[in-house]
Amino acid sequence: MNNVIEINDLLFEWNNKKQFSLKIKELKVQNKQKIIIFGRSGSGKSTLLNLISGILSPTNGTLCIKNTEINKLSQKKKDQFRANNIGVIFQQFNILNYLSPLQNILLPCFFTQFKKNNKEYFYDRTFALAQKLDIKKNILLQNNSKDLSVGQKQRIAILRAIINKPFLILADEATSALDENNKNDFINLLMNLCDEEKITLLMASHDTSLEKNFDTSINLEKVLL
Numbered sequence: 001m002n003n004v005i006e007i008n009d010l011l012f013e014w015n016n017k018k019q020f021s022l023k024i025k026e027l028k029v030q031n032k033q034k035i036i037i038f039g040r041s042g043s044g045k046s047t048l049l050n051l052i053s054g055i056l057s058p059t060n061g062t063l064c065i066k067n068t069e070i071n072k073l074s075q076k077k078k079d080q081f082r083a084n085n086i087g088v089i090f091q092q093f094n095i096l097n098y099l100s101p102l103q104n105i106l107l108p109c110f111f112t113q114f115k116k117n118n119k120e121y122f123y124d125r126t127f128a129l130a131q132k133l134d135i136k137k138n139i140l141l142q143n144n145s146k147d148l149s150v151g152q153k154q155r156i157a158i159l160r161a162i163i164n165k166p167f168l169i170l171a172d173e174a175t176s177a178l179d180e181n182n183k184n185d186f187i188n189l190l191m192n193l194c195d196e197e198k199i200t201l202l203m204a205s206h207d208t209s210l211e212k213n214f215d216t217s218i219n220l221e222k223v224l225l
């Protein structure tokens with residue numbers, strides 16, 4: 001079986017609060033699929049992505065990522081599993097201004113292989129990927145990231161998400177801050193890199209015009225029980 005994400009009878013409720021619950025009877029995602037998740041504001045898109053990355057744990061039911069029930073792992077193992085397997089792209093990209101672009105990209109590596117004498121490999125990989133995305137070396141090596149353009153930030157965010165060779169990228173509203181040109185560039189870069197690196201992609205969005213770029217769309221309001 002080729003499913004890299006399998007959700008069964010999932011229930012999620014916030015602590016002691018009954019206003020919102022996310023219920024998903026079944027959701028299966030195959031390796032290398034590109035899926036866009038739609039749903040009105042507050043329907044639980046970010047909650048679902050946070051459950052898949054193990055930031056949140058289901059109240060009931062099972063959620064397996066690559067045959068692993070991540071919520072059953074210890075905190076340390078969970079953090080390692082996430083760092084090794086999952087790349088995340090945030091809505092506002094969350095680039096840390098006080099780090100250089102290079103340090104921003106390498107940040108996820110500090111939780112994984114980077115410590116194990118693999119620094120050269122990750123530096124080489126960063127410079128090679130940056131070249132592919134037309135980010136010059138002098139930009140990567142700037143002292144800080146506060147003066148990056150939106151277009152540069154979005155490419156740094158993509159590189160940070162893929163640097164650890166994840167099998168899965170979770171992108172939460174990652175195009176909502178972008179104008180039309182930047183949006184198209186961002187989607188094209190992300191799609192090409194996911195194809196080249198054989199990455200499964202799950203993206204949450206309000207923007208139905210993006211649907212054509214994906215294999216499948218999920219309307220969260222419809223998969224709910």
Ligand SMILES: Nc1ncnc2c1ncn2[C@@H]1O[C@H](COP(=O)(O)OP(=O)(O)OP(=O)(O)O)[C@@H](O)[C@H]1O
Nearest residue numbers: 014017020039040041042043044045046047048173
């Ligand atoms: N930390 C929290 N504690 C309690 N309730 C929360 C918390 N975060 C989100 N919620 C609630 O969970 C529900 C789902 O929120 P979520 O952020 O997943 O929606 P969303 O589909 O991502 O919305 P948007 O499109 O606006 O980003 C909402 O009703 C929200 O109020």
Ligand SMILES: [Mg+2]
Nearest residue numbers: 045046047172
């Ligand atoms: Mg959200």
